Amino acid sequence: MSIRVGVIGSAGRMGSEVVRALEAASDLDFVRGITAEDSLEQLLDDDGAPLVDVAVDFTLPSVTKANVLWLIEHGIHAVVGATGWDDAALADVRAALDDTPETGVLIAPNFAIGAVLAMSFARTAARFYESAEVVELHHPDKLDAPSGTALHTARAIADGRAQANLGPVPDATERDPHGARGADIDGVHVHAVRLRGLVAHEEILFGNPGEQLTIRHDSFDRVSFMPGVLHGVREVASHPGLTVGLENYLSL
Numbered sequence: 001m002s003i004r005v006g007v008i009g010s011a012g013r014m015g016s017e018v019v020r021a022l023e024a025a026s027d028l029d030f031v032r033g034i035t036a037e038d039s040l041e042q043l044l045d046d047d048g049a050p051l052v053d054v055a056v057d058f059t060l061p062s063v064t065k066a067n068v069l070w071l072i073e074h075g076i077h078a079v080v081g082a083t084g085w086d087d088a089a090l091a092d093v094r095a096a097l098d099d100t101p102e103t104g105v106l107i108a109p110n111f112a113i114g115a116v117l118a119m120s121f122a123r124t125a126a127r128f129y130e131s132a133e134v135v136e137l138h139h140p141d142k143l144d145a146p147s148g149t150a151l152h153t154a155r156a157i158a159d160g161r162a163q164a165n166l167g168p169v170p171d172a173t174e175r176d177p178h179g180a181r182g183a184d185i186d187g188v189h190v191h192a193v194r195l196r197g198l199v200a201h202e203e204i205l206f207g208n209p210g211e212q213l214t215i216r217h218d219s220f221d222r223v224s225f226m227p228g229v230l231h232g233v234r235e236v237a238s239h240p241g242l243t244v245g246l247e248n249y250l251s252l
């Protein structure tokens with residue numbers, strides 16, 4: 001039986017791409033899209049039973065948590081691409097899932113398989129290098145900086161370094177009145193570029209004496225996120241509870 005899917009934020013840039021991908025997937029049944037003008041109740045039938053098994057949320061940071069809590073309350077699995085989740089919001093989702101423990105929620109800051117792999121490779125490389133920095137490059141309409149992916153990557157590198165007992169990265173900077181060294185995420189510097197023409201790109205730089213390793217991923221088009229989203233839709237029911245990051249669905 002095909003999985004019945006709804007898309008919240010279906011009129012947006014990502015949401016409309018998800019609708020196209022669902023319509024092209026023979027094992028998935030796109031039931032309906034919800035725009036900002038609609039009510040989530042449209043995902044229920046007249047008796048209040050869900051019309052969908054899974055809902056994909058590509059809305060905005062300000063509304064996504066309320067949507068996810070509503071989906072959990074109605075026993076609908078959620079695949080969430082909207083960014084802006086903090087620890088407190090994730091804790092609220094975990095608490096809500098206590099009442100419907102069979103429901104699965106996947107929140108993924110990046111659905112591009114290559115970006116997830118880059119993050120995983122960076123975690124592996126981290127313990128071997130004295131220096132590590134992250135550069136993320138995006139289109140200028142992006143609202144948050146640094147990107148959720150860069151944040152996640154920097155934390156993974158910091159984690160790898162800590163496990164290997166590496167100290168702070170070498171950096172003799174004494175004066176930086178303009179913030180040229182970028183953001184400091186758990187001791188890893190992250191630089192955000194905003195440039196017309198870009199979509200979503202990340203470069204992870206590792207340095208040792210006489211050697212450099214660069215891991216780079218480029219999303220040239222929103223279509224690059226679709227295999228990851230569809231994988232999430234197909235898998236979410238078999239992963240009850242909250243999962244943060246698509247890497248947890250990829251057996252890496």
Ligand SMILES: NC(=O)c1ccc[n+]([C@@H]2O[C@H](COP(=O)([O-])OP(=O)(O)OC[C@H]3O[C@@H](n4cnc5c(N)ncnc54)[C@H](O)[C@@H]3O)[C@@H](O)[C@H]2O)c1
Nearest residue numbers: 009011012013014035036058059081082083108109110111
């Ligand atoms: N996880 C990923 O791989 C990934 C990739 C790209 C973008 N994003 C994130 O996805 C989100 C959407 O990005 P976008 O570029 O499509 O933005 P967008 O502004 O084009 O789309 C968001 C849509 O959500 C709609 N919306 C707002 N409130 C709503 C509500 N209550 N119910 C239904 N719809 C509502 C808006 O009207 C808009 O159409 C952002 O948070 C972005 O950072 C995630």
